[in-house]
Amino acid sequence: MPENLIPPPQHYPNDVICTVDTVLLTLADDGLCVALLKREREPYKGVAALPGGYIHADKDIDGYGAALRVLKTKTGIDVPYLEQLAAFTGAARDPRGWSVSLTYYALVPHAVITAAGHPGVKLVGVDRLHTLPFDHGVIVAAAVERLRSKSQYSSLPCFLVGELFTLPQLQRVYEALMGEALNKVSFRRKMAELDVLEAAEGQMDTSSPSRPAQLYRLRPEFRDRLGLLKRGL
């Protein structure tokens, strides 16, 4: 049969590869860093890439569940909170064929990655990334842009500090992400307005040479979701 008479492929179930990819961001010595993992299989076997994997339609409830499973299984890291970044799609992004990558990003304190202790996880500064396989470079850039633009409107940066922190420590995280100095008084007013923090009863940070500083943490109802400000910091 001549090629142009071959019937078109069926579209249901359609021949699309469905994967999740995760962008795990943290603050380390190199500033904002992303976690990479060497790929165990072709394509790009042995190359550092975003932790990802196929949707397991028999096990995963949804894309979010698949991303949590992939992160936990491949890096040992349990994240309290993931946010969907976007779907990266098309015929050109994966040599295996037409593919959809559902991407999710998470912010974790550096200590969480260290505690998980996965030998293959490598942190690389987002401004020092070399070429990544697939469109992973574009995915990381989109996650960093989303994080930076959300920082001034939300409690998102709170996920980068540890469980307990002082207000000056938190302010430095916001400043690192937004790339600008913030006024202390207006930062504290905006944090009060955001209303996501609580003082840790009787717990003080005594590491500073000046007087002890009150320690804060996220209020329980904000440990797995965002608080939003209508106007930015």
Next chain:
Amino acid sequence: MPENLIPPPQHYPNDVICTVDTVLLTLADDGLCVALLKREREPYKGVAALPGGYIHADKDIDGYGAALRVLKTKTGIDVPYLEQLAAFTGAARDPRGWSVSLTYYALVPHAVITAAGHPGVKLVGVDRLHTLPFDHGVIVAAAVERLRSKSQYSSLPCFLVGELFTLPQLQRVYEALMGEALNKVSFRRKMAELDVLEAAEGQMDTSSPSRPAQLYRLRPEFRDRLGLLKRGL
């Protein structure tokens, strides 16, 4: 072979249904409206739903291309600009099985929908929607929330007016979306800062009983992308 010894399904190519769904928003007499189309096939045959369809891996370059194709084919409407909303995913959202819906939203002037003249397209006020099939109600609500939160930071609302408009007409669209009155002087200053408009040389709106008003349009480079404000209106 007992059921619990059946080998697990292969994950590549994995058994996931990949579709696109489109949320076409416009301003009409009922305020902000969404375009619905009766479904031609099961499931939910005959029920009004978002225009959508399968990814055609043999034809579509990517999800964006698939959404443009689906809109054009099913509603006759050519949109200048679509934005990805999110991926809606999981085992529960479609009776046919584990599915991914890549969703895109577009804003068009009412006249564009009227000109396309598709007999099946029905505009329904987003605040008057009855139950929609699948998770289409959740998808519409997410699109409306995205549009409203983006309105104060971007040129997005400009896509809801016609090609030519006066500044008071444009201000009324921003106000309708944001649900609040805007100060005329600061609105005009912010529009100048956004720098997405150009005066239509020698073209005036003479329909108003007061003096003729200058007509504006989007600058060519912003007709298929967004202009962004760092701080809101």
